[in-house]
Amino acid sequence: MEETAAGSISFSQKSSAYQRSWLLSYSIFAALVVASAVAIYYVGLLDPARWRRAAPALEDVVTRMYPPDFSDRRLWIKPLYQTLAMSMAGTALAVAASIPLGILAARNATPFAFLYHPTRILLNFMRGVPDLIAAIMFVAAFGMGPLPGTLALAFHSTGVLGKFFAEIIEHTDAATIEAVRASGAGRLQVLWHGYLTLAFPQLADASVYRWECNFRNSAILGMVGAGGIGFQIYAAFTVLAYREVLALLILVLFLVTVVDLLGASLRQRIK
Helix, strand or coil: CHHHHHHHHHHHHHHHHHHHHHHHHHHHHHHHHHHHHHHHHHCCCCCHHHHHHHHHHHHHHHHHHCCCCCCCHHHHHHHHHHHHHHHHHHHHHHHHHHHHHHHHCCCCCCCCHHHHHHHHHHHHHHHHCCHHHHHHHHHHHHCCCHHHHHHHHHHHHHHHHHHHHHHHHHCCCHHHHHHHHHCCCCHHHHHHHHHHHHHHHHHHHHHHHHHHHHHHHHHHHHHHCCCCHHHHHHHHHHCCCHHHHHHHHHHHHHHHHHHHHHHHHHHHHHC
């Protein structure tokens, strides 16, 4: 009887804890829905007057974009190459910087515990600076061209990948790491044969995905003078060459699709 009563009390406690957890989850969800509704109202998405005023202007721009004008396509080869080169170089620099920073920011792997929080703060700062703002700063320092764009992509991507790498390393299998240590491996061997070896597929997957993002972002950075096809789009907009703008957007869409398909294929092979 005592065992039955104890089991009944235990079940009641678990049921009560589940109900509290369920109530908390739905309360948070309801709060997020309310906050989203307030944000939608605040930014004017529900203002019909603004939509009515914008409709004629949007219709005029769309009408003047058709048909697309590809007559200057030969002039776009170099900017397109710059865009591709910026995305690849920026991603390579970010990966190279993110590996040591990710290790230092991983609580279970960092060899210097006192650097854990400073590294996390540094990554938060780098991730918090948008690549467009970073591009403006680097353009002011280095002048116009693909170099400031590459540095801007590398700066922001290091913050993003460093955070991802740290989280991936922290979720590696602890038993396997302990087995590597028990075999007599030193600290560097544990990092290489333990953490990095176990995390390699996820690290590579995150790096490829970041390259895809950087290719899309590099098409925008040219609008602030950081090189690439974005500058051609901005220049066409400034002279109201909307047909050329549409042609450039079609070209960018095609290349982004190709890069996304290539990235998906690479991630599938890595897995």
